[in-house]
Amino acid sequence: MAKSRYEYVKLFEQADQCLRNCWIVVRLDGRCFHKFSSQHRFKKPNDDRALNLMNHCGKAVMKEFPDIILGYGQSDEFSFIFKKSCNLFGRRASKLMTNVTSLFSSSYVFYWKNYFNDILQYPPTFDGRVVLYPSDKNLRDYLSWRQADCHINNLYNTSFWALVQQGQYSLPDAEKKLCGTDSGDKNELLFSQFQINYDKEPAIFRKGSILLWKENVVRKRKDVVVEHVDIIGDNFWTGNSQLLS
Amino acid sequence: MAKSRYEYVKLFEQADQCLRNCWIVVRLDGRCFHKFSSQHRFKKPNDDRALNLMNHCGKAVMKEFPDIILGYGQSDEFSFIFKKSCNLFGRRASKLMTNVTSLFSSSYVFYWKNYFNDILQYPPTFDGRVVLYPSDKNLRDYLSWRQADCHINNLYNTSFWALVQQGQYSLPDAEKKLCGTDSGDKNELLFSQFQINYDKEPAIFRKGSILLWKENVVRKRKDVVVEHVDIIGDNFWTGNSQLLS
Amino acid sequence: MAKSRYEYVKLFEQADQCLRNCWIVVRLDGRCFHKFSSQHRFKKPNDDRALNLMNHCGKAVMKEFPDIILGYGQSDEFSFIFKKSCNLFGRRASKLMTNVTSLFSSSYVFYWKNYFNDILQYPPTFDGRVVLYPSDKNLRDYLSWRQADCHINNLYNTSFWALVQQGQYSLPDAEKKLCGTDSGDKNELLFSQFQINYDKEPAIFRKGSILLWKENVVRKRKDVVVEHVDIIGDNFWTGNSQLLS
């Protein structure tokens, strides 16, 4: 049979199994989302519809792959943490990253209409990657890194768009105004000039979104819930000790 | 700044650059499409709406990533061939496979309504992988393998569903009937029992779909065209000598 | 200059950096040492000259690469444990395994005459590999695996050669005699038939050799010392708590 003559080409596939006993992180990032968000008139500095759509997709991924114990989303990115002992797809990195990225992407289009009245103009693209973390500390530091990044970007964006939208600054002038400022300066600027208490801004903007499995007492089963809390300090981890156990 | 303390976790990302001077193949496969196709009442043995939707998604991917010189689709799978000298994303395997899989997946949902009247019930998932082929012969053998696979499956499915749909066989009886038969037997069965000349079946079913860039003389630019021709013999390759040059 | 035209071939070298925060183990194994040991008339079941030569080579490797915190040798194999934070050769796996294997191999020939009166007949070959272990438990289990292996093999070989050398069994008869026996049976056989108390056999045969850095009080510096102790239980690790700290 002709088939067998060509089948040797399967042997060129190479193994890419994730090292065992490591946390597997799959992180997605929107491709060219600067353009995508302006073409779909996302609100600035944050569009809650877009963030809630991202969270909806994140939930869909976690429900499909219950080995994911935690999701973290901010802006146009999402990280999924697979439990250390995960053996899904034999821990093959390609399978893990493409399945997650694919389902997230198709969900984004599928659930778009639940969040946006405007029509989706073209299918978006996300890229994905796998990163391994050997220790619990490394994993927590990874999540702390992403949440610190969320905070830094959001404080900047909140200040920038306050200057533009309320302060009538031009875009370049707003950029210039913020150049060289630290967190304290930006907090001060927001409060004194725009009466914005940054700490009172919605937590979903400041902290990003944490997705995790919680017992739903009414329905007597586990569900994915979304929280917008600090994930850097110890409180979250002592309160959710099942995650690292 | 808090950020820097955690940023070291970036160093855990590992290099996965594709070996240079090799053909890069990204192949997608539908996940659980047996269930997906029955839930969406795909026609048996082949649903031309589903195949044309796949081809539409394949085109969308090729237009976004012009380094793809050839696409080949059949059933719920699609292969994309990047040119040997491709340097997209620095040849990083993760980036290549996730971007392609993501855009294909979001396009599938986005363009669904162009091909199906029935509503899409849930977002589909595709997985992806990267395989490298060092020589032109290896690449041709890869494509021959997929097209031979298409032929074998389609001949079987055509016979199977003829027995069921026209011959009133039960599913297990149809399976039993075909057990141990070779290509000749199936061709003969189709012709003698159902007056089906297999070679006259639509080429899209027998050969799958080949997507490639062709000069559009009218619009004076290159476009992705879809063909359903033999890719195993030399004719295709001499007629499209630009592909391997 | 002609050079530059060809230099692009360097780009084909691929990254193979070991995942950070993991224990790096390099293990060597003698190639065809069954033949090598019989051609050099190694004593059976154990040749202390050969084992001491192995340990000498192990020491030479550790002195050259002080990031190695522990060595474990038995029979014709040696494992070297690099500290988790090791950044030697930028953690490139190729560099780590080839440097260690090379120096071990050249040392074996170089120090041969210190242990053997008979001439070395041809240069021996060792192969090497790198394995990563994310947790302290994984590392301890690795070393336990090797020491358990040493015990099992040595108990078998001691029994086998007692039957042959003292019991006048033929080789196949000795093999048959031991077939299906467990540890208790072999201990009993050694004691009742040959008055050998296995637990009194030299520890270097039963436990293998553990090489580690210890403060040399006299010379006021760290030296590599060789011990033949249990590495499976907790005692070794509490007594050498610096290793996992």
Next chain:
Amino acid sequence: MAKSRYEYVKLFEQADQCLRNCWIVVRLDGRCFHKFSSQHRFKKPNDDRALNLMNHCGKAVMKEFPDIILGYGQSDEFSFIFKKSCNLFGRRASKLMTNVTSLFSSSYVFYWKNYFNDILQYPPTFDGRVVLYPSDKNLRDYLSWRQADCHINNLYNTSFWALVQQGQYSLPDAEKKLCGTDSGDKNELLFSQFQINYDKEPAIFRKGSILLWKENVVRKRKDVVVEHVDIIGDNFWTGNSQLLS
């Protein structure tokens, strides 16, 4: 049995199979050979004893691993080319590079006395790496790169040591004298100042050493022979067409 409890650690070994249908190159480099050569008083600019010892080791490696079709040595480095279809050790990169590096290293010590009257003071170390080349052109360019490198270094060193040894230059003065010179300048300097016709220098210095299998007509078997010829032009490859066939 205790063994089985720990044996899971074997699962942490990761696959590193070389992509099929590619040329496998294993290249060795002496570690700290600047120091090694001065401690063993190697002649400058070239020590024919050292080069012949390297070649002897190269031969030993090729005889042990007949899948190596070509060796190329210069200075303290050696490259071994495995045939494309090589399946030795299942193409595992670790096995290939460590076996070759180990045997080369042990041979270096073993055969030292055949070439040097002075005693070897300590065991030398070589590192190794694996590089894959998909096409014949890539492989030829790799070898051209190494031979061009040999030429460049040797022309420089010949000039440098002529200035020092015959011209009584200090080392820094010799370096300064050559700074900014091209090949022509160095050829001219050698000829006008020291009556050295560079092209008449021994080919082993200018071209390095090529090791390949040739039919030994007398002994009616294949032997490894050493040549010092140009490997950059076409002549070598047409004259040894079996290599790339």
